[in-house]
Amino acid sequence: MNLLLQTSHSNLQAQIAVTGSKSETNRLLLLQALFPNITLANTSNSDDSEVMQKALKGNEEIVDIHHAGTAMRFLTAYFAVNEGREVVLTGSQRMTERPIKVLVEALQQLGAQISYENEVGYPPIRIKGQKITASKVNIPANVSSQYISALSLVAPKLENGIEITLVGEITSVPYIKMTLALLNDLDIKTSFEGNVITVYPKKEVESKVMTVESDWSSASYFFSLAALADNAAISLTSYKETSLQGDSALVEIYKQMGVDTHFEENKMTLTKQVDFIPQTVTFELNNTPDIAQTIVVTCLGLGIGCHLTGLHTLKIKETDRLEALRIEMTKLGANISVTNDSLTLVASNAINQNVPIATYNDHRMAMAFAPLALKVPIIIENAEVVSKSYPDFWNDLKTLGFEISEK
Ligand SMILES: O=C(O)C1=C[C@@H](OP(=O)(O)O)[C@@H](O)[C@H](O)C1
Ligand SMILES: C=C(OP(=O)(O)O)C(=O)O
Structure with missing residues (x-):
């Protein structure tokens, strides 16, 4: 199943119950x-x-x-x-x-x-x-x-x-x-x-x-959506400010990319801040390998560069994620280079439209690229791969106003 994603909503408001970690x-x-x-x-x-x-x-x-x-x-x-x-x-x-x-x-x-x-x-x-x-x-x-x-x-x-x-x-x-x-x-x-x-x-x-606390790696796609939207107030349950999951580092990482996170009871709300965003961000991700794909795609959508290190385990995950990112980001017009354990994206503003993104049997390839639909229509190939970690992902995206059709 290949999905075409597009949206005219740039103000994202919803409450979503994300599945357990x-x-x-x-x-x-x-x-x-x-x-x-x-x-x-x-x-x-x-x-x-x-x-x-x-x-x-x-x-x-x-x-x-x-x-x-x-x-x-x-x-x-x-x-x-x-x-x-x-x-x-x-x-x-x-x-x-x-x-x-x-x-x-x-x-x-x-x-x-x-x-x-x-x-x-x-x-x-x-x-x-x-x-x-x-x-x-x-x-x-x-x-x-x-x-x-x-x-x-x-x-x-x-x-x-x-x-x-x-x-x-x-x-x-x-x-x-x-x-x-x-x-x-x-x-x-x-x-x-x-x-x-x-x-x-x-x-x-x-x-x-x-x-079980809800899944922070799954939450990463909503951090990316909040960063790329004009306005956002996305509430996610059930999350704690102090988590066992290392991917809760998203709060600090996305603060640098314009997302504020507010915790209340078992809910966190992501809002878009219009503060200054740097031209390039640098992160060491040895502790949080599963959010590397999300971050790179956010940077492309924001038109900023990034340098990510500590990525040596990405080559032996669902696919060689470094190579998969290099190929798919290049299709979108990105200037990207990878080594065995790092990735560099050069800041640029243009993103190619209607590009079919291959997903390599990797749920995170599908979900990481989806937020780009806020910028250009995008096609996600074999979109059913998301069920490896987040079967309801496409439905949850629809509640944010995305139009999703089979292509
Ligand atoms: O223990 C776990 O639940 C996991 C550990 C990490 O793997 P590595 O330790 O192989 O990097 C992570 O990438 C994976 O998604 C889940
Ligand atoms: C790497 C992952 O999972 P696993 O290693 O458990 O297949 C993942 O979910 O990103």
């Missing part, structure tokens, strides 16, 4: 499988959370998690310590290109039995669940934080917990802290000092309702 949900689904007396509220309705839930509930030998990176990594650890069960864990074509070796080797250090069905280092993998008693493990920390979260999530159920020594620069740190904070909310003791994470064993937890 898929990162928090997928952690809590795993923790609920380990501790069934936890109840979850405001969970994500994303495809990635649905496949996670199905995989945890099912009993099949072949478990297919499609495009869901967190599900792939978290379930690798989950099945590795699930004594007596054997599964083949696989996913989409792209998932078979996303590396898993670092996590497999860490689990093998602990005594797990995991082998590769095809290419060494990549899914599909065969896992024979074992009782794990070893607790010390070293892991390179600069490829994906999801490996470290995966080990930490299963650790409370290991006889001796876990002590993880992180080697090298640590990437996507807020996601690791989110994992430990959720464990702490269940009264599971953890520590993260220097490059060592410790998670202590815990047999049972108290019954508790865990309420």
Whole structure:
């Protein structure tokens, strides 16, 4: 499904209930499988959370998690310590290109039995669940934080917990802290000092309702819309000023691009400010890789330049996001260059109209480019990809007055 997006509304007003964080949900689904007396509220309705839930509930030998990176990594650890069960864990074509070796080797250090069905280092993998008693493990920390979260999530159920020594620069740190904070909310003791994470064993937890905050990465598209509109007052629920999600850095980032955020109870309202906006912005995004695409497109829409660094993980996500951005932004007339870990956009004012944007099976390519419809009519190819994290995205955009038609 290709969608043509256009709008004559440049004053955006609406209240939108954004789905729960898929990162928090997928952690809590795993923790609920380990501790069934936890109840979850405001969970994500994303495809990635649905496949996670199905995989945890099912009993099949072949478990297919499609495009869901967190599900792939978290379930690798989950099945590795699930004594007596054997599964083949696989996913989409792209998932078979996303590396898993670092996590497999860490689990093998602990005594797990995991082998590769095809290419060494990549899914599909065969896992024979074992009782794990070893607790010390070293892991390179600069490829994906999801490996470290995966080990930490299963650790409370290991006889001796876990002590993880992180080697090298640590990437996507807020996601690791989110994992430990959720464990702490269940009264599971953890520590993260220097490059060592410790998670202590815990047999049972108290019954508790865990309420997921709405998804901040999904909120990023509304920050972009507010920045590109002439006027905006967009209210989003349910959000907290102090969040477990690192992407809440959006508040400070978009302040520099003319968006003010006001919190009241469980709602945040984004308003457009007409203050001075710099000609170029610079951000280090090692902590917040998922909002890189949103920010670049906002800058194009504002006619300003940007220099983004800390982007090395973008090459191994749903697609090579740096290359995808370079190609699609160039189609729109942008002057953009990328390296293995950075991106530079030169300020310019013209944007080509009616350009079909390819989305590369990447939900964030579709959603990041959509706000540009405030400036020029734009076509988003294979628009259904948004369901990976935000199935209601196109409907929510309609409530802001966008005309959306099949092309
Ligand atoms: O743990 C998580 O929930 C996530 C961690 C990040 O991945 P990396 O640690 O691989 O950068 C992020 O990009 C992904 O969308 C979700
Ligand atoms: C990178 C992402 O997801 P995952 O790694 O879980 O597939 C994302 O949602 O942007």
